[in-house]
Ligand code: SF4
């Protein structure tokens with residue numbers, strides 16, 4: 001038997017194990033808070049689908065303990081497979097009676113694994129790491145990449161590459177969500193704006209119309225909007241792939257891009273908001289809110305909204321439920337709008353499968369979870385699906401290709417912009433801003 005399998009099996013049989021101190025004991029000591037009660041198991045999408053202990057939160061924590069105690073090494077294939085298989089949904093964390101900080105432990109474990117990447121990962125990191133780091137910072141580079149992706153779509157390159165290759169899957173999966181990037185609006189020079197938008201790094205690829213809709217919506221509500229030019233990626237991608245130093249560097253750049261003033265920072269994506277709320281410094285964090293959280297504090301009833309009936313299925317992503325915990329607020333906001341009937345839906349297995357890069361790296365699990373999520377969202381035949389997360393939206397749009405006649409999938413910004421009646425009343429209300 002493979003020695004690595006033996007040690008992992010021994011760890012699962014005897015979770016308490018022989019306590020010892022390994023090199024990573026301090027980093028992973030919180031894994032010892034797990035009391036192995038198993039309450040997290042039914043909440044875990046990878047365990048529910050695979051029924052393998054190593055693919056459960058408890059099993060992953062046991063492997064982390066093995067790493068902490070020196071029983072497993074970072075290059076253990078078993079350890080790597082089960083740790084990399086986690087979708088990072090954190091549904092385990094919210095039900096855990098022992099308050100195990102699973103998300104933070106997973107980030108630390110991945111950082112340890114990233115210090116010693118395997119053969120192909122090392123080559124990939126060497127080749128593409130510097131380009132990725134630049135792209136997360138430079139909008140011009142992302143626009144070039146997005147242009148290349150749209151040209152590849154127009155030329156049908158995705159049909160030339162096998163689905164089984166990472167690039168083939170990426171081109172096929174993202175093609176339906178690719179959009180042209182709009183021009184960046186100019187700010188209101190010299191004036192302190194009412195609100196500053198954090199648009200994330202996907203605007204050149206997928207979310208340009210969402211940012212444009214958010215600006216249009218806020219301006220029609222009578223607010224001055226700024227889109228700080230120096231903003232970069234929120235750092236979530238680096239954080240969850242085991243590159244905390246790079247994530248911190250991005251947060252520091254963002255702190256410089258958003259001048260320290262008492263102006264709310266509205267993050268358009270729940271994944272970015274979650275990263276900023278957990279990892280930015282206290283001053284920045286206190287100013288961050290979601291678009292719907294920001295709007296919920298305005299007197300929306302004083303504005304003219306379209307009134308024809310519409311049924312929306314509101315998708316509640318993992319970051320919204322398990323990190324920012326804004327599910328009630330977003331649902332209440334949509335219910336305040338005239339004519340809007342809201343059906344809020346949690347993915348049946350707690351995650352739609354998009355999970356950062358998992359929609360590309362774990363296609364079978366991602367597509368199974370995504371189809372279950374779409375079925376749940378469409379069960380009451382809504383007119384529109386609204387999702388506040390770009391990754392989930394890209395993944396679900398890709399799967400919607402198999403369902404002709406599926407409802408449109410919109411961001412909150414685009415849906416709300418469409419529902420605001422074209423003409424704002426002459427006698428507008430006083431503007432009441434949060435905080
Ligand atoms: S719910 Fe918490 S304590 Fe119980 S097995 Fe899961 S992680 Fe461990």
Ligand code: SF4
Nearest residue numbers: 044086087089090092
């Ligand atoms: S974060 Fe999600 S996928 Fe990972 S162990 Fe927890 S419940 Fe399972």
